[in-house]
Amino acid sequence: MIKLSPFDTSFLALGPPQMLFLYDGTSLPPFRSLVSSLRVSLGATLAVFTPFAGKVTACSDDHDVVIDCSSDPGVRFVEAEYSGDAADMHRLARDKEHDIEAFLQLVPDLEVGRLPAPAFAVQVTRPADGSGAVAIGVVMHHAVADGQSLWQFMRAWSTMSQEGSLAVAAAPTFDRAGILRHPKAEAGARILTRFCAPELPKVNKFPDPDWRRLSQRTYLLNAGQIQSLKRRIQLLQAKNGDGEQNRPPEPPTTYVAIASLLWTSIVRARSVNSAAADDDDEYVSFPADCRRRLRPPLEPSFFGNCVKVHYVRSTTGDLVCRDGDNDKGLAHAAAGFQRAIREHVEKEDPLGDAERWVEIIRGLTRERLTVLGGSNRHMMYQVDFGWGQPSRVEYVLMTSLLGAPGGGVQVSVPLPRDQVDTFEASFLSHVSGHVQQYNRLEDMCN
Known part of the structure; x- marks a missing residue:
């Protein structure tokens, strides 16, 4: 047991x-x-x-x-x-x-x-x-x-x-x-x-999404595009004064850069066909591995759950920037992720507020919550059973990041059908060069 x-x-x-x-x-x-x-x-x-x-x-x-x-x-x-x-x-x-x-x-x-x-x-x-x-x-x-x-x-x-x-x-x-x-x-x-599960053995499972209303697309960002995105965000933050006092902003990690672009593009797509006001709250959740953050740390071989879900809060107006300056929203989102990682992931006791996790969940507006899963560190394309690497790996119906060959990252996003084109236009506008919108992954390494 x-x-x-x-x-x-x-x-x-x-x-x-x-x-x-x-x-x-x-x-x-x-x-x-x-x-x-x-x-x-x-x-x-x-x-x-x-x-x-x-x-x-x-x-x-x-x-x-x-x-x-x-x-x-x-x-x-x-x-x-x-x-x-x-x-x-x-x-x-x-x-x-x-x-x-x-x-x-x-x-x-x-x-x-x-x-x-x-x-x-x-x-x-x-x-x-x-x-x-x-x-x-x-x-x-x-x-x-x-x-x-x-x-x-x-x-x-x-x-x-x-x-x-x-x-x-x-x-x-x-x-x-x-x-x-x-x-x-x-x-x-x-x-x-x-x-x-207030009535064990019954579990109050969160409802499954209605896949008939959704469209899911996959995008591949190569290593050069990711580096350009990270550099762009750093320059935008320096311009906006998002660094700490007397210090230039740190370059975002690969995860923060792509997660920020995902969040802002999703919120922009959602806001086009909704009555969202600029001061409406927006949330994004992301998992943070705690294996090395516990005291004492867990062994790298630990098998189970050791991730804590963290949240970043902003407003529709700050992320969408209806004045047309999409870059401002991207820099703002990245600063929010970096602040959450710096103040909560890196400094806090991961379990110090465990008794409040339910309270935090109840305080969220689910309709305004973007849930991110997966990690660019999970190299699922290396799963070779003896007949070569997979031609495709996907989480089904999940907004996710996965590591791809050649230092690339695969991004998959399910959205209501009427939001997909707006999301794609916003997402691709921030990425330099041609983003593959799916082809064989071997092409990324050539």
Whole structure:
């Protein structure tokens, strides 16, 4: 039994993240051989990463939730056939605009609205006709692991498939004792559990988005474009006086630069067709890894959740700048991210306010909240099961960043259909040169 920490229970009501890996090319083995290899290597990997083979379970004697790794271990492994042919699957790997309905057919479901709930599931899909294409979809219960842990697991599984051994410098550790020893951790975890699941074993899961109203697009920024964006933001902040007193502004990190551009472009697109006033509040949430910020720090091999969600607050007017100066909004957003990281991520005790996390969540206006997921440090395009790197990796229906080859970053954004074109115009206007709006990632390295 693994007792959940506040980092875990903060994701208890969140829909399970679904990730899709698309592979194609002549190096793919026959489907039966491919499935057999994936099954064997998955079993060996789960023997080491045991929480993914367990279930999220409510304790009967108190209001605690645990991961039960003891009974009937295993994951659901689905073999499926896609309704389209191999050429259609090739198209899915290259179009900038997602075929959301098709993507949802290629990832497994996970029922998390009632405990016990499975921790992980896999689906392997081949085309109805033709060969040379396969999709591997995974889904996880977010109370079990964060994005860093998923990346850790996928890297280990793919290496086990390719080489017959795990790619881990040290065995993963699951014990939350290093987190739960904090004086506010257990109380914070219980408060979050009561908020997400006041009637255990039922969980009040946040509603899923209506994908029929959405359009999701993917953009690839290469290393040169990212450096230009970072430099541009730094110059804008110097012009606007956004640095600390007597000090020029620090250049933004890659994450801050792209997250700032995402936030301002999303708010601009949303404000065009809404009655938002300039003084309306706008929020953006972003995850910050706390493994090295705890005292003592957790081991790098820790597997679970150890990210804290932080928030930046601004106003529609400051981000949109209706006077036409879009650069001013971008610089303002970046300063907000940098301030939140400097004052909260770097200086504060990550669990010092754990008992107030629910209060903070309740104070947000969900309609004005932009949620960012993923990380440019998660190099999911390195997940090679033995037949080459994926031609495409996506979180389904999630605004996310992922690391891409050659120092690039992949950005994916789902939005209501009437907002997509405005978002794209704003987003691309701040990026120098041609932004790929999806093509094979190998092109970024040439």
